[in-house]
Amino acid sequence: MTDVTDVTDGHPPDFSEHHPELARHGGLTAALRATAADQGLDLGGGSPAAGADREPTVAWFDSPRGRMKVDLRGAEPGFDIALFSDRGWFANWANGSTADIAEAAGVLVAWQHGATLAELSRRFPFMTSSRLSRGYDEGDQVAVMWELQIGDPAFAQYRELLTALRAEPQLAPMFPFFSMWTLRLAKDSYREQPGELLIRRRDDGSYLLWSSSETEEDQREFRRLDDVVAAAVALRTTL
Known part of the structure; x- marks a missing residue:
């Protein structure tokens, strides 16, 4: 059973107001996985970082190019996405924010399946990347x-x-x-x-x-x- 205890005060976080899907699934990792499955997509089971089982508002997933992270926003509804790569001198290749968990799941699946940064920005305009990360992605x-x-x-x-x-x-x-x-x-x-x-x-x-x-x-x-x-x-x- 997923542990949804908030490490700061010992009480389960309240997802109900802005993110009922997290409350329904017991945390962000499970909610993203279920959302992808609803679209006929496979996100895998997630690969938590150390201690992430006690952080239901943070989700980590693997891809062939590196890890992917989604954080639940604190002050307002939405999801912050970071895509990392183990290729090159700079690990953080792309970032973005969306209020739609289906879009967040879509970004992760697209990156897992080899979408380029240019393709990613066309499909999900809220995702941004540096000129250098695009250079790595394009081989120049x-x-x-x-x-x-x-x-x-x-x-x-x-x-x-x-x-x-x-x-x-x-x-x-x-x-x-x-x-x-x-x-x-x-x-x-x-x-x-x-x-x-x-x-x-x-x-x-x-x-x-x-x-x-x-x-x-x-x-x-x-x-x-x-x-x-x-x-x-x-x-x-x-x-």
Whole structure:
């Protein structure tokens, strides 16, 4: 029997006013599963996270690309949906909210059965996704990430460097991102390999270059943009 005890006060949550379907089925996971079945769809039994059996207002389901989460809104009727992926650098691929549990169930089933993010947004306009997650979904995440980083005003001081690095055929396939105000070029956009090049631009306009297998003592200093790009090409072969 489903435990619908609210962990905050020890009393069952009251679903009756806004979500009678949850009261009828004893929690969000069962209600979503039943709603999908009413549409002739199979959502599976749900795969709860640790402690989720005591959270009847949270539901987790699995998909071939990653986990899916639905939260019951607190202040108003409705459902918040998050789709996660185990592919790539950013796990949260899409989010959305709807007041219709049938729509929420439809999103989950569509994602389970391989709908792309573009298809998902056409069928369920309340679902939104980032440009990078769509890039991963469409297989051009590296090109998208270069565009995002070059166009990001927060890293305007790196724009000339980023443009020059992308122009190099040996560096363009690498995945660029920033961490601690240091540019990192990763060998693999799926994190399958740890190899990275690291470049930090200093206040005086010079650059420091090293690899993820090296220490700070191994940093190389360059004054000219062409020199740091050429050195990055050479260091790429050691990753």
